[in-house]
Amino acid sequence: MLISFEGIDGCGKSTQSRLLADVLTAEGREVVLTREPGGSPGAEEIRRLLVEGAGERWSPETECLLFTAARRDHMERLIRPALDAGRTVVTDRFADSTRVYQGAARGDLRVLVDQLHGLMIGTEPARTFVIDIDPETGLARGQARGGTEDRFESLGLEFQQRLARGFRALAAEYPERVRLIDGRGTPEQVAARVRQAL
Numbered sequence: 234m235l236i237s238f239e240g241i242d243g244c245g246k247s248t249q250s251r252l253l254a255d256v257l258t259a260e261g262r263e264v265v266l267t268r269e270p271g272g273s274p275g276a277e278e279i280r281r282l283l284v285e286g287a288g289e290r291w292s293p294e295t296e297c298l299l300f301t302a303a304r305r306d307h308m309e310r311l312i313r314p315a316l317d318a319g320r321t322v323v324t325d326r327f328a329d330s331t332r333v334y335q336g337a338a339r340g341d342l343r344v345l346v347d348q349l350h351g352l353m354i355g356t357e358p359a360r361t362f363v364i365d366i367d368p369e370t371g372l373a374r375g376q377a378r379g380g381t382e383d384r385f386e387s388l389g390l391e392f393q394q395r396l397a398r399g400f401r402a403l404a405a406e407y408p409e410r411v412r413l414i415d416g417r418g419t420p421e422q423v424a425a426r427v428r429q430a431l
């Protein structure tokens with residue numbers, strides 16, 4: 234089974250991906266924990282092009298192509314072989330990030346994102362958990378973390394608000410697959426909500 238975690242910057246989904254992978258491993262499953270952009274050596278190289286540098290470094294179209302190229306490599310080298318071997322794959326971000334981030338950057342790009350996804354990826358997770366927090370909290374956490382991977386955080390609060398709306402809309406668009414998880418409280422409280430939803 235492929236499970237993805239999604240949400241705005243600083244929502245806590247990386248912690249939640251790890252906690253779910255730990256729980257499923259303890260329950261006796263073989264679990265592969267991975268992330269996007271990245272997850273395979275080639276995709277990690279593309280990641281650096283995407284998360285570093287100026288906010289306007291790439292056009293939204295070029296950005297879609299780079300994220301899709303990274304995802305294709307991640308699928309070929311890591312996700313598909315793991316699923317074929319019967320493992321459970323937990324990924325910190327997947328195609329919904331492209332739908333929301335690149336779709337939010339420019340509304341009419343959603344069609345292009347879905348077309349590229351259909352052509353090059355074609356797989357949806359069995360379940361997707363969107364960790365839902367308010368954008369002020371997320372942005373403050375992301376900025377407190379520091380580092381050089383702040384290209385999307387540098388686009389500001391208004392952008393994060395648009396993203397939060399985008400993820401909530403996605404949960405309404407795919408009610409079977411996408412579950413909105415209240416991201417408030419301790420990591421353990423949020424993890425319990427995720428495990429129950431799964």
Ligand code: TYD
Nearest residue numbers: 242243269270284300326327330331334385
């Ligand atoms: P990530 O490493 O998950 O950052 P964070 O831990 O801060 O959430 O992702 C890096 C950035 O890339 C993040 O701001 C979201 C963005 N992104 C997209 O815009 N489109 C995509 O398809 C993906 C996977 C990520």
